[in-house]
Amino acid sequence: MSTVQTLDISPVGRVEGDLDIRVDIRDGHVVNAWTQAELFRGFEVILRDKDPQAGLVVTPRACGICGASHLTCAAWALDTAWQTEVPRNAILARNLGQIVESLQSQPRYFYGLYAIDLTNKKYKHSPYYEEACRRFAPFTGSSYERGVTISGKPVEIYALLGGQWPHSSYMVPGGVMCAPTLTDVTRAWAILEYFKANWLESCWLGCTLERYEQVKSYDDFMVWLDESPAHANSDLAFYWKMGLDVGLDQYGGGVGKYISWGYLPHEDKYQKPTIDSRNAALIMKSGVYDSATDTHVLMDEKFTRENISHAWYDEDTGDQYPFDRTTRPIQNNTTDFANKYSWATAVSHVDFGRLEAGPFARQMVAGGTHGESWQHHDPLVLDMFKKMGGASLHLRQIARMHETIKLYRQAERCLREFKLNDPWYIKPKERDGRGWGATEAIRGALCHWIEVKDSKIKNYQIVAPTTWNVGPRDGTQARGPIEEALIGAPIADASDPVEVGHVARSFDSCLVCTVHAHDAKNGGELARFRIG
Amino acid sequence: MANLLWLQGGACSGNTMSFLNADEPSACDLVTDFGINILWHPSLGIELGDNLQKLLRDCVSGAVPLDIFVFEGTVVNAPNGSGEWNRFAGRPMKAWVQDLANAATFVVAIGDCATYGGIPATAPNPSQSQGLQFLKRDHGGFLGKSWVSKSGLPVINVPGCPAHPDWITQIVVAVATGRAGDIGLDEFQRPKTFFQSFTQTGCTRNMHFAYKVSATEFGQRKGCLFYDLGCRGPMTHSPCNRILWNRQSSKTRAGMPCMGCTEPEFPFFDLAPGTVFKTQTVMGVPKELPLGVDKKGYIALTSAAKNAAPRWAEQDIFVV
Numbered sequence: 001m002s003t004v005q006t007l008d009i010s011p012v013g014r015v016e017g018d019l020d021i022r023v024d025i026r027d028g029h030v031v032n033a034w035t036q037a038e039l040f041r042g043f044e045v046i047l048r049d050k051d052p053q054a055g056l057v058v059t060p061r062a063c064g065i066c067g068a069s070h071l072t073c074a075a076w077a078l079d080t081a082w083q084t085e086v087p088r089n090a091i092l093a094r095n096l097g098q099i100v101e102s103l104q105s106q107p108r109y110f111y112g113l114y115a116i117d118l119t120n121k122k123y124k125h126s127p128y129y130e131e132a133c134r135r136f137a138p139f140t141g142s143s144y145e146r147g148v149t150i151s152g153k154p155v156e157i158y159a160l161l162g163g164q165w166p167h168s169s170y171m172v173p174g175g176v177m178c179a180p181t182l183t184d185v186t187r188a189w190a191i192l193e194y195f196k197a198n199w200l201e202s203c204w205l206g207c208t209l210e211r212y213e214q215v216k217s218y219d220d221f222m223v224w225l226d227e228s229p230a231h232a233n234s235d236l237a238f239y240w241k242m243g244l245d246v247g248l249d250q251y252g253g254g255v256g257k258y259i260s261w262g263y264l265p266h267e268d269k270y271q272k273p274t275i276d277s278r279n280a281a282l283i284m285k286s287g288v289y290d291s292a293t294d295t296h297v298l299m300d301e302k303f304t305r306e307n308i309s310h311a312w313y314d315e316d317t318g319d320q321y322p323f324d325r326t327t328r329p330i331q332n333n334t335t336d337f338a339n340k341y342s343w344a345t346a347v348s349h350v351d352f353g354r355l356e357a358g359p360f361a362r363q364m365v366a367g368g369t370h371g372e373s374w375q376h377h378d379p380l381v382l383d384m385f386k387k388m389g390g391a392s393l394h395l396r397q398i399a400r401m402h403e404t405i406k407l408y409r410q411a412e413r414c415l416r417e418f419k420l421n422d423p424w425y426i427k428p429k430e431r432d433g434r435g436w437g438a439t440e441a442i443r444g445a446l447c448h449w450i451e452v453k454d455s456k457i458k459n460y461q462i463v464a465p466t467t468w469n470v471g472p473r474d475g476t477q478a479r480g481p482i483e484e485a486l487i488g489a490p491i492a493d494a495s496d497p498v499e500v501g502h503v504a505r506s507f508d509s510c511l512v513c514t515v516h517a518h519d520a521k522n523g524g525e526l527a528r529f530r531i532g
Numbered sequence: 533m534a535n536l537l538w539l540q541g542g543a544c545s546g547n548t549m550s551f552l553n554a555d556e557p558s559a560c561d562l563v564t565d566f567g568i569n570i571l572w573h574p575s576l577g578i579e580l581g582d583n584l585q586k587l588l589r590d591c592v593s594g595a596v597p598l599d600i601f602v603f604e605g606t607v608v609n610a611p612n613g614s615g616e617w618n619r620f621a622g623r624p625m626k627a628w629v630q631d632l633a634n635a636a637t638f639v640v641a642i643g644d645c646a647t648y649g650g651i652p653a654t655a656p657n658p659s660q661s662q663g664l665q666f667l668k669r670d671h672g673g674f675l676g677k678s679w680v681s682k683s684g685l686p687v688i689n690v691p692g693c694p695a696h697p698d699w700i701t702q703i704v705v706a707v708a709t710g711r712a713g714d715i716g717l718d719e720f721q722r723p724k725t726f727f728q729s730f731t732q733t734g735c736t737r738n739m740h741f742a743y744k745v746s747a748t749e750f751g752q753r754k755g756c757l758f759y760d761l762g763c764r765g766p767m768t769h770s771p772c773n774r775i776l777w778n779r780q781s782s783k784t785r786a787g788m789p790c791m792g793c794t795e796p797e798f799p800f801f802d803l804a805p806g807t808v809f810k811t812q813t814v815m816g817v818p819k820e821l822p823l824g825v826d827k828k829g830y831i832a833l834t835s836a837a838k839n840a841a842p843r844w845a846e847q848d849i850f851v852v
């Protein structure tokens with residue numbers, strides 16, 4: 001038997017926050033993997049006993065990248081707890097804020113965090129290498145510079161609504177703080193058009209949105225790919241071809257089961273928000289997709305479970321419903337891969353086990369025929385998944401970028417639907433209660449639970465997309481989604497394991513968000529708060 | 533050519549995200565036009581694992597000159613002063629911060645967390661976080677009150693949650709073009725060029741402030757946010773309404789009260805029940821008045837303002 005080489009990578013970098021990974025390598029391939037979340041800030045302790053609206057201020061600042069998503073969750077959680085009425089303009093304004101944050105992330109993530117690895121010397125023998133360097137080299141690559149710079153444009157629309165991005169708190173229970181005028185709306189249209197003309201169509205797609213939207217299947221995509229020189233020269237087509245040439249479709253698959261909370265509540269269907277009525281009110285439906293049985297079902301917060309067997313907590317090692325859990329963190333967070341090695345817990349579905357969250361998961365869910373007939377349905381990525389023999393880090397990228405076009409259309413729709421003379425806010429009555437808010441941050445399923453008692457926060461909790469993805473082994477010793485996705489990855493050069501970086505970055509992990517509460521002073525029992 | 537290293541401690545990456553929104557110069561312009569050599573950045577750097585550890589050690593030893601060390605996020609000291617809750621590149625981040633700050637010519641704290649401790653240091657400060665040279669209003673922080681970098685300057689603090697991209701890029705350009713000596717710092721080591729005027733300076737709601745017309749609840753186009761909704765614009769030092777956010781607007785213009793995030797007390801009142809988005813008053817008079825105004829003066833000013841208010845002040849002037 002050949003030797004196993006163990007490689008500790010600290011840090012992985014170009015994920016948000018501090019991620020360490022250990023991999024065992026045999027015959028040049030990863031045979032075992034452990035992911036470690038290495039930062040801990042303790043936001044939940046800060047929120048406990050604070051003003052009920054403190055989450056609107058604190059949680060966007062838990063993650064500077066997904067702040068609008070946190071704010072969305074924080075606002076809807078309070079809406080359900082306070083039983084507010086939210087006017088349709090406010091639903092649209094919240095959705096628009098969330099959408100433009102996600103649009104921002106697409107070029108910023110693709111060029112800034114992901115594609116620069118294609119300029120790694122490992123790929124110098126690829127016929128695409130020189131062109132990859134021309135396009136994707138950090139700071140100087142033609143597409144890098146264009147993409148990273150233009151990524152600041154969509155969130156200008158966020159500033160029109162909330163004053164600034166990141167870190168506004170303009171979504172509040174009962175609606176939004178702003179009341180945009182005609183010039184705000186026309187300015188927003190102009191910003192969207194600029195983004196489309198100067199990057200999305202001209203650089204990424206090499207065609208109009210309308211042409212790309214005709215692509216409904218793997219075969220359609222193959223036709224599109226070489227239909228014209230403009231298509232073939234687009235960054236999308238270039239990435240597709242290079243990704244296949246260097247084998248990015250050959251690894252990085254993962255657990256094969258996917259979660260989406262769904263997102264974008266319809267402005268006419270969620271004005272009296274409750275936890276139970278959310279699924280039927282969403283434009284982008286929720287769901288779980290199990291690829292082993294090819295089945296789709298709706299997702300519900302009640303199915304969420306957590307396990308701390310391999311996380312730095314001293315608690316019951318059985319699966320627990322997040323909101324019922326109390327947290328006894330371990331003071332001395334020594335790494336022990338046979339035992340405890342991460343601040344992230346292992347999140348799972350009570351029936352389906354470990355699930356992958358993220359834009360790829362959303363497209364797997366969007367391919368299902370479950371849910372309401374009016375809800376969004378899109379068969380493309382699920383068809384690619386089936387035709388290409390399952391998941392890979394390559395397809396994870398394609399799924400993510402595919403969503404850009406749909407997000408763009410939804411942004412247009414919000415701008416069309418605003419009724420400028422109608423209300424933006426209905427002042428709610430503050431009361432005690434329990435609430436839950438969810439959305440899809442660009443990197444995946446995000447939700448907040450809140451309990452308000454005696455006019456202050458009794459308990460506030462978050463399960464973040466990266467908690468789903470980067471979690472350690474669970475009580476059954478099953479690997480987390482990223483750990484699983486690393487298995488089989490080829491490692492060409494153990495002194496520069498770019499392939500591990502590829503896999504980790506394909507999930508767009510956000511470690512700053514996977515934060516657990518821990519009272520440093522006494523190590524006492526705490527409720528907790530994890531972010532992403 | 534100036535070598536710049538940017539690291540994050542107890543951070544949300546918000547200042548990095550804000551920095552990437554920059555224009556004139558953009559992040560790419562800094563590299564291509566201003567000769568800023570970004571040695572490594574958590575969201576942008578190429579190296580990982582051992583290769584990064586070697587680069588960091590070379591910066592500490594001086595083998596690679598470290599001209600500008602930018603730090604975002606708090607210095608995490610938990611548990612028990614060890615800093616083990618924020619490990620990076622094989623050791624507690626605080627150990628890297630100490631070594632790199634001592635090796636650097638200039639040290640820049642970006643955002644509230646690195647400046648004052650920010651949100652993570654809100655009571656009860658579970659991660660035992662500190663800013664580089666302050667904890668809230670207390671001078672000292674992680675590096676100590678008398679610490680100066682090789683240039684002789686203390687940490688240059690660029691607060692804000694997040695800091696505006698222009699505040700970041702302009703300071704970097706000033707340092708890179710040999711103008712560090714022109715950066716005058718205030719009592720919190722903030723560049724005066726940005727932090728001498730008020731958030732209110734340039735606010736589109738100033739006329740409503742002047743005539744004491746209040747926005748009594750959210751979702752209104754008219755009215756000042758100071759009187760009822762807890763806006764701290766008249767007490768906060770920042771250029772948010774002079775140098776607009778994302779080239780478009782500001783929180784107060786859009787209808788969101790200023791939360792005073794460039795000041796050391798942010799988040800104010802530690803977010804205690806009843807303090808969020810509500811002006812704290814005694815007998816109808818705000819507990820905190822526009823900077824330098826006393827209670828007697830305030831009462832005289834606002835009653836005169838009410839009397840003088842024209843009819844249009846109560847109507848929407850920012851119409852559809």
